[in-house]
Amino acid sequence: MPTPEAGSLPGGRAVRFCVVDPATGETFDEAPDQQPGELDGVVARAEQAWYGWRADPAARTAALRGAADAVETAGDDLARLLTREQGKPLAESYAEVARTAARLRYFADLAPRTRRIDDGRPVRSEIRWRPLGPVAAIVPWNFPLQLAAAKFAPALAAGNTMVLKPSPLTPLATRLLGSVLATALPEDVLTVVTGREPLGARLASHPGIRHVTFTGSVPTGRAVATAAAGSLARVTLELGGNDAAVLLDDVDVDRIADRLFWAAFRNCGQVCMAVKRVYVPARLHAEVVEALAQRAKAVAVGPGLDPETRLGPVNNAPQLARVEQITEQALADGARAASGGHRLDGPGYFFAPTILTDVPPSSPVVTEEQFGPVLPVLPYRSLDEAVDAANGTGFGLGGSVWGTDLDRAEAVADRLECGTAWINHHAELSLAQPFAGVKDSGVGVAGGPWGLYGNLRPFVVHRPQEG
Numbered sequence: 001m002p003t004p005e006a007g008s009l010p011g012g013r014a015v016r017f018c019v020v021d022p023a024t025g026e027t028f029d030e031a032p033d034q035q036p037g038e039l040d041g042v043v044a045r046a047e048q049a050w051y052g053w054r055a056d057p058a059a060r061t062a063a064l065r066g067a068a069d070a071v072e073t074a075g076d077d078l079a080r081l082l083t084r085e086q087g088k089p090l091a092e093s094y095a096e097v098a099r100t101a102a103r104l105r106y107f108a109d110l111a112p113r114t115r116r117i118d119d120g121r122p123v124r125s126e127i128r129w130r131p132l133g134p135v136a137a138i139v140p141w142n143f144p145l146q147l148a149a150a151k152f153a154p155a156l157a158a159g160n161t162m163v164l165k166p167s168p169l170t171p172l173a174t175r176l177l178g179s180v181l182a183t184a185l186p187e188d189v190l191t192v193v194t195g196r197e198p199l200g201a202r203l204a205s206h207p208g209i210r211h212v213t214f215t216g217s218v219p220t221g222r223a224v225a226t227a228a229a230g231s232l233a234r235v236t237l238e239l240g241g242n243d244a245a246v247l248l249d250d251v252d253v254d255r256i257a258d259r260l261f262w263a264a265f266r267n268c269g270q271v272c273m274a275v276k277r278v279y280v281p282a283r284l285h286a287e288v289v290e291a292l293a294q295r296a297k298a299v300a301v302g303p304g305l306d307p308e309t310r311l312g313p314v315n316n317a318p319q320l321a322r323v324e325q326i327t328e329q330a331l332a333d334g335a336r337a338a339s340g341g342h343r344l345d346g347p348g349y350f351f352a353p354t355i356l357t358d359v360p361p362s363s364p365v366v367t368e369e370q371f372g373p374v375l376p377v378l379p380y381r382s383l384d385e386a387v388d389a390a391n392g393t394g395f396g397l398g399g400s401v402w403g404t405d406l407d408r409a410e411a412v413a414d415r416l417e418c419g420t421a422w423i424n425h426h427a428e429l430s431l432a433q434p435f436a437g438v439k440d441s442g443v444g445v446a447g448g449p450w451g452l453y454g455n456l457r458p459f460v461v462h463r464p465q466e467g
Contacts, residue, residue, distance in 0.1 A: 014032070019085055023347075023348045023349075024348050029172055033195045039206055043209060044208065045191070047161070048188065049161050050159075050160065053161055060156065061109070067104050069184070070183050071100050078093075078180070082145060084304075085170045086141060089312055103431055106431040107154050112452065114129075130458075133209075134162070135151075135211040137162055138216070141167035142270040144167065147215050156185070161188065162190050162191070163191050164178070164190060165192075165193050165195075168194065168196050175194060205228065205231070214236070218240050224237065238272070239441050240440065241272045241441055243273055243276055243418070245426060246401050247284065247402045248281070248383070257288075261296070264276070268311055269373040277366055277376055279378050282380065296354065301344065301353065313350045313351075314349040314351055319372065320351060324342075326372075327370075330364070331356075333362075340354030351374075353373045355375055359376040369395065397437040398419060399418045403424070417438060419437045432447075435451075
């Protein structure tokens with residue numbers, strides 16, 4: 001964790017930045033604004049801690065299990081602080097904390113496997129696995145704890161140490177998580193640093209970092225890859241998504257409407273693998289629009305700490321402005337808002353849940369990632385047209401197909417150009433599965449054993465056969 005002097009300028013003056021509650025739009029706390037020059041010492045300490053951490057797999061397993069227990073014990077404090085700075089309903093924050101603990105336990109019990117190479121030569125060859133060294137993780141504001149755990153749990157389980165930088169929009173819950181984990185982990189195995197740019201850029205380019213894992217936008221991901229290239233560090237990039245849901249002509253609209261709505265609007269639509277476009281047979285289009293609009297009009301929108309709230313605010317003012325601009329552009333292009341279409345009156349960063357119809361396919365709300373509570377619903381005349389449209393953006397994170405005939409739906413899903421496809425649901429992930437995108441949606445693989453091996457390097461030992 002940052003020391004009390006973290007963020008100090010020459011002369012000892014501590015620098016801090018404001019953290020805003022998106023439900024009010026007002027500052028409610030501050031965090032240290034650490035300076036790029038501090039990273040040399042942070043990374044050096046992470047490297048020193050690595051030598052002991054990598055040497056004892058049994059101790060690592062015990063420490064990670066203890067860390068999971070500590071996260072659960074601190075669940076109330078973590079969840080409330082997460083909701084305060086991120087905005088999501090408290091129930092979703094509790095789910096994020098639970099997922100963080102579950103991920104620690106999952107990776108605590110994973111270990112790389114030594115494998116023999118049998119190629120007919122009189123040599124005994126084995127592939128073994130070694131950790132990389134200090135890993136840098138840069139995490140966005142939509143799921144600060146869950147995405148942090150998706151990076152530090154496999155990295156630490158593999159025997160690496162980590163320097164973790166949360167978004168300056170949501171630093172507090174991650175700092176608290178770091179303090180909680182410090183009760184179970186050796187010193188400097190996991191260090192949380194907070195601050196505004198250029199802190200992240202310097203971390204990605206630091207010569208002592210051997211792997212940079214980043215979740216965020218495509219332009220920033222490209223900048224991270226460029227920065228890491230200077231030291232030839234490995235990169236894992238989990239970038240944006242513009243997931244399409246394709247409804248087939250045998251879909252039961254009443255049966256799937258709730259699931260489809262929440263696949264798009266959970267966390268106020270601020271999910272990389274949320275449904276962001278819906279393609280519907282033309283004869284069912286009006287029915288689907290009406291079903292989704294009814295739910296959008298009825299859902300309780302409000303502060304995340306209110307137990308009645310189902311949909312919180314957009315996290316920050318720039319993202320709210322982005323959602324508002326992309327919606328206004330769609331309406332100017334000829335779209336119609338079947339629900340919402342505007343900011344809500346009052347304090348905070350609230351936007352009315354919006355279902356758009358009559359949207360031109362070329363409108364940015366269709367071709368780009370809106371990352372907010374806005375969903376365009378588009379009709380199609382042929383299934384080939386729908387699949388082409390679903391595959392027609394630069395993204396390829398996830399997609400889904402919805403219908404009654406599961407074999408047919410699966411055959412359509414197999415045509416989607418994405419990393420994960422779902423049938424009759426969306427964005428549900430197992431801890432044991434790989435998570436990856438294609439095209440502009442990312443580089444590398446996270447999740448499951450693939451996430452563990454992504455934090456290791458192969459080490460091959462050859463020896464003559466005995467006898």
